[in-house]
Amino acid sequence: MSEGRPAHRIRTFHPRRSRTTPSAASALIRLLPGWGIDVDTAPPHLRDTFTPPRPVVLEIGSGMGETTLSMAMAAPDTGIVAVDVHTPGIGALLAGAERESLGNIRVCVGDGVELMDRLAPGSLAGIRAFFPDPWPKVRHHKRRLVQPAFVHRAAVLLAPGGTLHLATDIAAYADQMLEVCSDEPLLDVGHGLIGRPPWRPVTGYERRGMAAGRDSADLIATRR
Numbered sequence: 001m002s003e004g005r006p007a008h009r010i011r012t013f014h015p016r017r018s019r020t021t022p023s024a025a026s027a028l029i030r031l032l033p034g035w036g037i038d039v040d041t042a043p044p045h046l047r048d049t050f051t052p053p054r055p056v057v058l059e060i061g062s063g064m065g066e067t068t069l070s071m072a073m074a075a076p077d078t079g080i081v082a083v084d085v086h087t088p089g090i091g092a093l094l095a096g097a098e099r100e101s102l103g104n105i106r107v108c109v110g111d112g113v114e115l116m117d118r119l120a121p122g123s124l125a126g127i128r129a130f131f132p133d134p135w136p137k138v139r140h141h142k143r144r145l146v147q148p149a150f151v152h153r154a155a156v157l158l159a160p161g162g163t164l165h166l167a168t169d170i171a172a173y174a175d176q177m178l179e180v181c182s183d184e185p186l187l188d189v190g191h192g193l194i195g196r197p198p199w200r201p202v203t204g205y206e207r208r209g210m211a212a213g214r215d216s217a218d219l220i221a222t223r224r
């Protein structure tokens, strides 16, 4: 554990094992040294990790990275920093970024909440968390990512006009997202819970929920 890292932080993620494909493994070995950001040494201004520097959107829990990739391709002048504890997914994202010759993606293998601790106030253009782990059992609700402390820290990190974009397909979690963001004085929740905006690609996790009959809700809160 690094100096200054809270010892008792509650983890918001499940430990999980899954296979790393050969292309993802190769991408991790070749590209992580240049495109990876270490939680313990991340610069306070992530824009400096891009050449040339540019506004940065932080995506927490990028999963297999398909949505990250499409959104990065659609906004080449925005730097996307994708953070996930799931190494095979980060490898798949790196492989995709190389395949598409994208220069606007950086990755971090680790806990996005810890990465946020290192960043400078007002330094992000956006923060995304699409389908954070739902933790359905009541005794696990404390593990949900979207809590008052997380939302406050996110609001502090956003530049004025920057957005916190959340999505979930668990109705009770959507209500929690709305309540917590509405209670944060630095944020304006705009239209509240909305359907998936057409410019947000369906995510891998969301696709499985749709097949099971679940509807998604998005929330886009703006830093005042």
Ligand SMILES: C[S@@+](CC[C@H](N)C(=O)[O-])C[C@H]1O[C@@H](n2cnc3c(N)ncnc32)[C@H](O)[C@@H]1O
Binding pocket: 012, 013, 014, 060, 061, 062, 063, 064, 083, 084, 085, 086, 089, 110, 111, 112, 113, 129, 130, 131, 132, 133, 134, 145, 203, 204, 205, 206
């Ligand atoms: C349910 S999956 C959704 C993945 C992707 N956003 C999608 O919609 O397909 C949640 C992801 O968040 C990651 N995650 C959860 N808590 C995290 C944290 N504190 N920091 C980084 N990643 C986290 C998990 O490892 C997992 O990959």
